[in-house]
Amino acid sequence: MSKCEQCIIRQFNSLKTLRKDDLIRLSGCKTTKTVNKGEIIFDEGENINGVYCIKDGVCKLSKLSANGKDQILKLVVKGDLLGQRSLISDEPTNLRAVAVNDMEVCFIPKQEIIYDLKNNIDFSMDMLKDMAEDLRTADNVIVDMAQKSVKQRMAETLLYLYDNFGTDEKGSLNIVLSREDYANIVGTATESAIRILSQFKKEGLISTEGKYITLEDVEALKRVE
Amino acid sequence: MSKCEQCIIRQFNSLKTLRKDDLIRLSGCKTTKTVNKGEIIFDEGENINGVYCIKDGVCKLSKLSANGKDQILKLVVKGDLLGQRSLISDEPTNLRAVAVNDMEVCFIPKQEIIYDLKNNIDFSMDMLKDMAEDLRTADNVIVDMAQKSVKQRMAETLLYLYDNFGTDEKGSLNIVLSREDYANIVGTATESAIRILSQFKKEGLISTEGKYITLEDVEALKRVE
DNA sequence: CGTAAAACATGACATATATCATATTTATTA
DNA sequence: TAATAAATATGATATATGTCATGTTTTACG
Numbered sequence: 001m002s003k004c005e006q007c008i009i010r011q012f013n014s015l016k017t018l019r020k021d022d023l024i025r026l027s028g029c030k031t032t033k034t035v036n037k038g039e040i041i042f043d044e045g046e047n048i049n050g051v052y053c054i055k056d057g058v059c060k061l062s063k064l065s066a067n068g069k070d071q072i073l074k075l076v077v078k079g080d081l082l083g084q085r086s087l088i089s090d091e092p093t094n095l096r097a098v099a100v101n102d103m104e105v106c107f108i109p110k111q112e113i114i115y116d117l118k119n120n121i122d123f124s125m126d127m128l129k130d131m132a133e134d135l136r137t138a139d140n141v142i143v144d145m146a147q148k149s150v151k152q153r154m155a156e157t158l159l160y161l162y163d164n165f166g167t168d169e170k171g172s173l174n175i176v177l178s179r180e181d182y183a184n185i186v187g188t189a190t191e192s193a194i195r196i197l198s199q200f201k202k203e204g205l206i207s208t209e210g211k212y213i214t215l216e217d218v219e220a221l222k223r224v225e
Numbered sequence: 226m227s228k229c230e231q232c233i234i235r236q237f238n239s240l241k242t243l244r245k246d247d248l249i250r251l252s253g254c255k256t257t258k259t260v261n262k263g264e265i266i267f268d269e270g271e272n273i274n275g276v277y278c279i280k281d282g283v284c285k286l287s288k289l290s291a292n293g294k295d296q297i298l299k300l301v302v303k304g305d306l307l308g309q310r311s312l313i314s315d316e317p318t319n320l321r322a323v324a325v326n327d328m329e330v331c332f333i334p335k336q337e338i339i340y341d342l343k344n345n346i347d348f349s350m351d352m353l354k355d356m357a358e359d360l361r362t363a364d365n366v367i368v369d370m371a372q373k374s375v376k377q378r379m380a381e382t383l384l385y386l387y388d389n390f391g392t393d394e395k396g397s398l399n400i401v402l403s404r405e406d407y408a409n410i411v412g413t414a415t416e417s418a419i420r421i422l423s424q425f426k427k428e429g430l431i432s433t434e435g436k437y438i439t440l441e442d443v444e445a446l447k448r449v450e
Numbered sequence: 451c452g453t454a455a456a457a458c459a460t461g462a463c464a465t466a467t468a469t470c471a472t473a474t475t476t477a478t479t480a
Numbered sequence: 481t482a483a484t485a486a487a488t489a490t491g492a493t494a495t496a497t498g499t500c501a502t503g504t505t506t507t508a509c510g
Contacts, residue, residue: 063364065372073364089357124349131356132314138363139288139298145370146412147290187371189498414468
């Protein structure tokens with residue numbers, strides 16, 4: 001089994017603040033597993049009882065709305081932690097986590113994380129910083145949802161994916177989502193998402209090949225109204 | 226000057242976890258001030274350099290969107306802390322705070338709060354819990370913004386105010402907001418907010434007398450679609 | 451490989467909401 | 481108290497977006 005103290009992934013999250021002996025302790029009780037694309041890691045209302053450290057892959061965090069549509073709230077990527085919030089608030093999670101592609105994750109039991117939170121002030125301060133950052137992002141999303149058009153939000157989503165996932169050698173986005181996923185990020189009907197992507201394509205802002213999307217005119221996307 | 230260790234307000238926020246000697250220390254460096262209705266406590270981009278403890282009154286936290294509209298993200302009330310997030314992330318605040326009515330607040334300098342965060346694990350854990358709770362709320366708001374109609378959001382706003390501020394002897398909401406404020410909470414045009422409130426009035430869901438609003442049929446408001 | 455299912459695409463139409471215009475009422479202040 | 485500004489109200493209209501229908505393409509899988 002791989003060892004936390006030798007894992008470079010932890011450099012990207014709060015676990016970087018832990019010292020060697022703590023990491024060795026975590027190594028001893030963590031479990032590693034693979035999650036296939038489309039698999040549910042946890043569902044709304046479940047007790048997670050721990051934290052996932054994402055070694056590879058991407059998953060989407062979503063929440064079901066009253067009308068039956070799933071709103072995607074966050075994409076969690078390699079290097080991120082998953083499940084800290086419900087661990088801290090000691091409540092069942094309010095979100096569903098589904099693998100967007102094949103993933104490799106480590107699961108660290110709740111009591112271990114709690115131990116470190118209570119005994120390592122650097123760890124809890126770093127966690128606080130992460131949450132403050134998440135809250136700031138959430139504020140921005142709320143303002144966008146409330147005040148921007150669907151078309152603007154779609155353009156921003158494409159730019160976000162471009163900035164955070166980059167492109168492959170052909171120039172297409174390094175993350176592949178369904179049109180329904182796009183709709184559920186933007187907060188619109190799937191047909192509307194498809195329509196807007198088609199329109200962007202006609203206008204030369206993007207090109208598509210099946211699910212693969214290439215941003216052809218980043219500056220124009222920034223100017224979409 | 227009043228003393229933190231005798232102030233009952235702190236029972237409602239994370240300061241409740243502090244011990245007597247810490248509270249006495251805070252008492253020595255805090256400043257108390259009154260803020261008049263409409264006054265800006267801090268503005269987007271400012272360095273706050275501390276935390277406000279709300280002794281009395283209500284203020285609105287808002288963020289200006291690109292199109293020039295102000296989105297209200299949270300109402301901060303008596304007993305709440307204000308400004309923790311930018312203190313923790315050590316960045317200028319992303320929000321504006323404006324008094325909704327006359328307020329009395331205590332200001333505690335940044336280094337004092339940081340000291341307690343680093344030296345009192347109960348305090349930082351409580352702060353973490355608060356933030357986790359705020360994040361959960363933000364998730365719900367995002368889903369509502371993305372998936373619910375303006376009418377539903379207005380109904381929910383009224384119910385939120387009803388639950389959190391209660392009513393006076395005449396039955397009208399204990400918090401008085403302008404129609405523009407309602408629009409900026411719901412995320413709609415001021416005219417639309419006015420129109421929907423008028424419609425609710427015609428349908429007997431609420432009654433109004435100037436800025437005073439009374440919920441006449443709470444159950445019907447819950448069923449608004 | 452062929453068939454079924456899922457995803458994608460697009461038209462037609464309904465409707466919620468924004469915008470602009472213009473009263474009317476209420477609050478502010480000279 | 482009068483004058484002015486701000487807030488509230490409501491109509492008319494434009495537009496963005498959702499919904500329903502239908503067809504096509506892609507994917508999954510027996």
